[in-house]
Amino acid sequence: MATSETSENKAKQTCNELEIQEDFTTDIHPLYSRIDRVSETHNTLTLNSSRISSQLAHLQSEHSSLTESRKTLQNKLDEDTKKITSLQQNLNTMTKLKNDLSSQNQNLQQEKRKLQSQISNLEDNCGRCLPNWVLMNNTCYYFAVSDAVLRKSWAAGRQECKKNGADLLVINTKEEQEFIVDTLKTLRYNLRFHYTNGFWMGLKDDHTEGTWKWLNGTNMTAGYWMPGEPNDDNAAEDCAAVYPAAHPLRAWNDAPCSYPLKWICEKEVDITPHNPQ
Numbered sequence: 001m002a003t004s005e006t007s008e009n010k011a012k013q014t015c016n017e018l019e020i021q022e023d024f025t026t027d028i029h030p031l032y033s034r035i036d037r038v039s040e041t042h043n044t045l046t047l048n049s050s051r052i053s054s055q056l057a058h059l060q061s062e063h064s065s066l067t068e069s070r071k072t073l074q075n076k077l078d079e080d081t082k083k084i085t086s087l088q089q090n091l092n093t094m095t096k097l098k099n100d101l102s103s104q105n106q107n108l109q110q111e112k113r114k115l116q117s118q119i120s121n122l123e124d125n126c127g128r129c130l131p132n133w134v135l136m137n138n139t140c141y142y143f144a145v146s147d148a149v150l151r152k153s154w155a156a157g158r159q160e161c162k163k164n165g166a167d168l169l170v171i172n173t174k175e176e177q178e179f180i181v182d183t184l185k186t187l188r189y190n191l192r193f194h195y196t197n198g199f200w201m202g203l204k205d206d207h208t209e210g211t212w213k214w215l216n217g218t219n220m221t222a223g224y225w226m227p228g229e230p231n232d233d234n235a236a237e238d239c240a241a242v243y244p245a246a247h248p249l250r251a252w253n254d255a256p257c258s259y260p261l262k263w264i265c266e267k268e269v270d271i272t273p274h275n276p277q
C-alpha cells in the first residue's frame with residue numbers, strides 16, 4: 001500500500017511537474033507563433049509592395065507613353081483641323097469662282113446669241129432691218145410668229161408695229177401677197193385653217209361696210225380672200241387678216257377687230273447701206 005501510495009505521489013508529482021512544464025510552454029509558444037505570423041505577413045507585404053512598385057512603375061511608364069501619344073495625336077488633330085479650314089476656304093473660293101464663271105458664261109452665251117442674230121441679220125439684209133425682221137424689195141417685214149408673242153386685237157397689234165416705227169402690212173402687189181404667204185409657211189406657221197391662226201393686216205371696212213381700205217388710205221382693188229370671204233360674220237367683221245393658206249392667192253379672212261390674232265408689220269428701209277468704192 002505504501003508503495004502504491006508512493007508511486008501515486010510520484011505520479012502526482014510528475015503530473016504537477018508536467019503541468020508546470022505545460023504552463024511554461026503555453027506562455028512561450030504563442031509568442032513564437034506571433035513572431036512567425038508577423039514575419040510571414042512582413043514577407044507577404046514586402047512581396048506585395050515590390051509587386052505594387054513594379055506595377056506602379058509599369059503604369060507610370062504607360063501613362064507617360066500615353067501622354068506622349070496624346071500629345072502627338074493632338075498635334076496631328078490641330079494640323080488636320082488647320083488643313084480642313086484651309087481646304088474649306090479653298091472650296092469657298094472655288095465655289096465663288098465657279099459661280100462667277102457660270103454667270104459670266106451665261107452673259108457670254110447671251111452676248112453670243114445677240115451677235116449671232118446680228119450676223120444672220122447682216123447676212124440676210126445687210127443690217128437694213130431690225131433683228132428678226134425680213135427684207136424684201138427695200139421693205140422690212142415682221143411676222144409675229146413666235147409662240148412667246150401673244151395674240152392681240154387689230155389696234156393692239158398695230159401699236160406693236162408703231163413701237164418699231166412701222167405699221168401693219170399693206171399688200172400692193174400679187175408678188176407681195178405670195179411672198180407674205182410663202183414666208184408665213186416658211187416660218188413653220190403652216191397650221192390648218194382656223195380663224196385664230198390669222199395675222200392682222202392694215203386693211204379695214206369699218207368706215208363703209210364692204211369698202212375695204214388700206215391704212216395708207218387707198219381702196220383695196222385686188223383682194224386675196226378665201227372662198228366665201230369676206231362674209232362679215234354676224235355683221236361684226238371689219239378687219240382683215242392673212243393666213244398661211246395652201247393657196248397663196250386665197251388667204252384672207254375678215255374677222256372682228258377685237259379678236260386676238262397675230263400680226264404682220266411693214267416698214268420701208270430707211271438706212272442706205274454703205275457701199276465702199
Ligand code: MAN
Pocket residue numbers: 194195229231233237253254255256
Ligand atoms: C369662221 C368663218 C369666218 C369668220 C370666223 C370668225 O371661221 O365664219 O368667216 O371670220 O369664223 O368668226
Ligand code: CA
Pocket residue numbers: 229230231232233237253254255
Ligand atoms: Ca370672215
